[in-house]
Amino acid sequence: MQQQRAKTNLNPISSPHKEDLELDRSLTGYDYELPQELIAQNPVVPRDHSKLLVVNAQDTGIKVEPRHCIFRSLPEQLKSGDLLVMNNTKVYPARLYGRKSTGAEIEVLLLEERQHNCWLALVKPGKRFTRGAKIIFEAKANSSSSPSSLTATVLETDEATGGRLLQFNLPEGMSLVQMLDVFGEVPLPPYITASDAQGAQYQTVYAKVPGAVAAPTAGLHFTPELLQRLGDHGIHQAFVTLHVGVGTFRPVEVEDVKTHKMHEEWISVPSSTVEQIRATQASGGRIVAVGTTVARALEGAAAKGELQPFSGKTDLFIYPGYQWRVVDGLITNFHLPRSSLLMLVSALIGRQRLLNIYQQAISSQYRFYSFGDAMLILPEARTLNSEQ
Structure with missing residues (x-):
């Protein structure tokens, strides 16, 4: 096709x-x-x-x-x-929780990969989250994977979605998709607030x-x-x-x-x-x-x-x-x-x-x-x- x-x-x-x-x-x-x-x-x-x-x-x-x-x-x-x-x-486990270099907590919902390890994502809170800002993600508890942390940098704002283009920094030969089970969670919709x-x-x-x-x-x-x-x-x-x-x-x-x-x-x-x-x-x-x-x-x-x-x-x-x-x-x-x-x-x-x-x-x-x-x-x- x-x-x-x-x-x-x-x-x-x-x-x-x-x-x-x-x-x-x-x-x-x-x-x-x-x-x-x-x-x-x-x-x-x-x-x-x-x-x-x-x-x-x-x-x-x-x-x-x-x-x-x-x-x-x-x-x-x-x-x-x-x-x-x-x-x-x-x-896929598209919801990630990270923090800015200031320590402020950030929630990221990955939407689609635009280029290798460069993802369009919704970021909350998104205000003042401008080009060059960095997010640090830690591996989930009880994980022995390597690397144990990831860093993403904001490249630009996507006008169509209000999201951000995030470039994830990973060792050569690795992709974010491979690491999502370690760093991400399956995203439930926002109206599901008390689920088991x-x-x-x-x-x-x-x-x-x-x-x-x-x-x-x-x-x-x-x-x-x-x-x-x-x-x-x-x-x-x-x-x-x-x-x-x-x-x-x-x-x-x-x-x-x-x-x-x-x-x-x-x-x-x-x-x-x-x-x-x-x-x-x-x-x-x-x-x-x-x-x-x-x-x-x-x-x-x-x-x-x-x-x-x-x-x-x-x-x-x-x-x-x-x-x-x-x-x-x-x-x-x-x-x-x-x-x-x-x-x-x-x-x-x-x-x-x-x-x-x-x-x-x-x-x-x-x-x-x-x-x-x-x-x-x-x-x-x-x-x-x-x-x-």
Whole structure:
């Protein structure tokens, strides 16, 4: 596959309701209130015992309530011949804690390696952290690795992310990636403040390709046993890679969402997955994306009109009015207000309808965000032409 760059490809459609259309494009239209106690701090054990809210008809969330299930019932919710597409990215220990030469504590979240041992990172606190500043990192306790400390120097500020380019000083022939298990930690999202979760619980059981700073959380509900049962039911599996970065979790900060610029994220849609998708479609099966990252990867690879093998970066931003090219159904967690993820799911079933479903989930005490419960949007539940 050639390295390419997938660009945003939106085809807005007309809406019969001007007020709804305006809210679809307005940040305010994606607000909702969530009780603090519904923000999940720990994952359910076993993973597949989380709740599953099933959106299974076009009037779900409008005239009827969603169906309430357990995630392990997923094989019974899908059909033989369907294809689940999953994101096999792996979260690396991207959070580092260091100190300045003055002794002040610094927190660093690595985003991506730009050159050898030169990383784009978010730095907290970042104010006055200017070019030439140095950070010292110590190896974690009980580590006998060499070196026992690292130094990074700020090269410049990255205007697009507000982050810093950090040059890590390592002995010749060594890379920071090799040292992350010694110096870094798997980064949990900031709204998880009181968790007993182990690092492995913030990885999917099929995580394979290191490079993400956050987990593709819809996949956290799967167990090896559930994957086997899905296969026994004739529900096949394929994989893509999207290295979750700042583009996924960066908040939308402009009221007119059309002007929001997504940060690029690296994706790989291999030819084997494209072939599986085409074969599934030809035999009448449905394509169900496991997570918004998979939806974005597949649609990004089809940005020119037809799904093709793709390796490169995408800045695709999906919100209501988007014309879907590949994805039929979606498994997803419950997302933050005003987030691009909420907008992507709204593009599948309609913004107001999604907010109605969220209110029903809140009333039923569903757990929200990364360690929370899941929602299955079946193909028959999609709003015709993505209209509300």
